[in-house]
Amino acid sequence: MHSFSEENYLKAIYHLGADGAKISLTAIAEALHNNPASVIDMVKKLTEKKLISYDKKKGAKLTNSGIKAAMEIIRKHRLWEVFLLEKLGYKWDEVHNIAEQLEHVGDSGLAERLEKFLGFPDYDPHGDPIPKADGKIAEVFKTMLIEVEAGKQYKVVAVKDTSAEFLHYLQKLGIGIGTRIKVIEKIAFDGSLVIQIEKNTNTTISNKFAENVLVS
Amino acid sequence: MHSFSEENYLKAIYHLGADGAKISLTAIAEALHNNPASVIDMVKKLTEKKLISYDKKKGAKLTNSGIKAAMEIIRKHRLWEVFLLEKLGYKWDEVHNIAEQLEHVGDSGLAERLEKFLGFPDYDPHGDPIPKADGKIAEVFKTMLIEVEAGKQYKVVAVKDTSAEFLHYLQKLGIGIGTRIKVIEKIAFDGSLVIQIEKNTNTTISNKFAENVLVS
């Protein structure tokens, strides 16, 4: 078993690597709200444990066993999120922080049982796919709302940011997983978008906001 | 919020104090499989936080806020045990270790929701009462099997030891919460008991075993 801290590093590295970019020490430090000097120690440790490889030029990269470990944590995290939302009645923006703690509890056996109890859900409440017991994770076709073409209607499939502030704002606007959104107009000046949510009146959103809403 | 370690100390002190005996540093050390020298540090810390009081002669004692904190942990522990057994299908002897980790997750809000989801259970799978949100805990009238008089029939209401070995053995003998037991004979020589479990043939159990089965 890996320590609480090790698991958080693995998870962070996994997420940072999602877009194929180089994973620098500073990127990891930022993701974990840590100091780069702290990160380097843990990177050394994880390298010794053969969970990641690290090269100053190429950055950090999960090894196969690192990926496997990260998947198990993410699997538990997302399953617990489903549990908290569906069974305990938590709101969308509340589940993340609690799942962050629950994800480190128990072993893969717990995930198996929880998954079965929840009826083998495929997605968590933020629209992210739940890795299966074998580590396989569904590829989701998704685009940032900022990048889609105007006029066509899309469906919200996930959100990028999972902060309470963002999720709260989404809720206020009436946007959730499955909500239909049409981009009416792109404002060239500052990149903001005028969008139509379901069949309601138009709303203007910032480009930062539009970068964190994923549609397909 | 208190640390993982602090919470374990509070829980241990609570349990040690159940029979009114003096709670010495060595007793705490033993309960937590720690060194007495480590215990004294934490005892100082908990005293500063006004969660316990400590006096060399009188031993350690939870303050009111210490009791409150301990209750919340025990409440979460026992609720999670019910969840693991009833919802995830874990066996009697498996729930304790996982609940030991889950008990430190989240806040009292989580306990409230979990309790509601589980239908406000009064007892955990080991027969121990689950503290309510206000910290009240049902007094259970229970006696060690070793102390009851022969000939009368009793019902198992709880177990003292929660080790996997003990629980496993219980299961093997067909003893669980609610099982009816009659003491047939007390062997003066070594304190073992001949008992009848439900309506089955007689079995002999050691006095150590009989000290850990609680009946009423």
Place this chain on the structure above:
DNA sequence: ATTATATTTGCGGCTAGTCTAATTAAATAC
């Protein structure tokens, strides 16, 4: 009362994980 045993406590030291400050190396700008 004196010895024997057990408990408490102080002290130094250890590991994991973090920090700040300073240094070195690499990337970018000019």
Place this chain on the structure above:
DNA sequence: GTATTTAATTAGACTAGCCGCAAATATAAT
């Protein structure tokens, strides 16, 4: 190609939580 900025790294220090040893203090036994 040198200067400037940014990133990586080293060194030293800190906290939480634990340990072992040894001295001091209680408690129990004779």
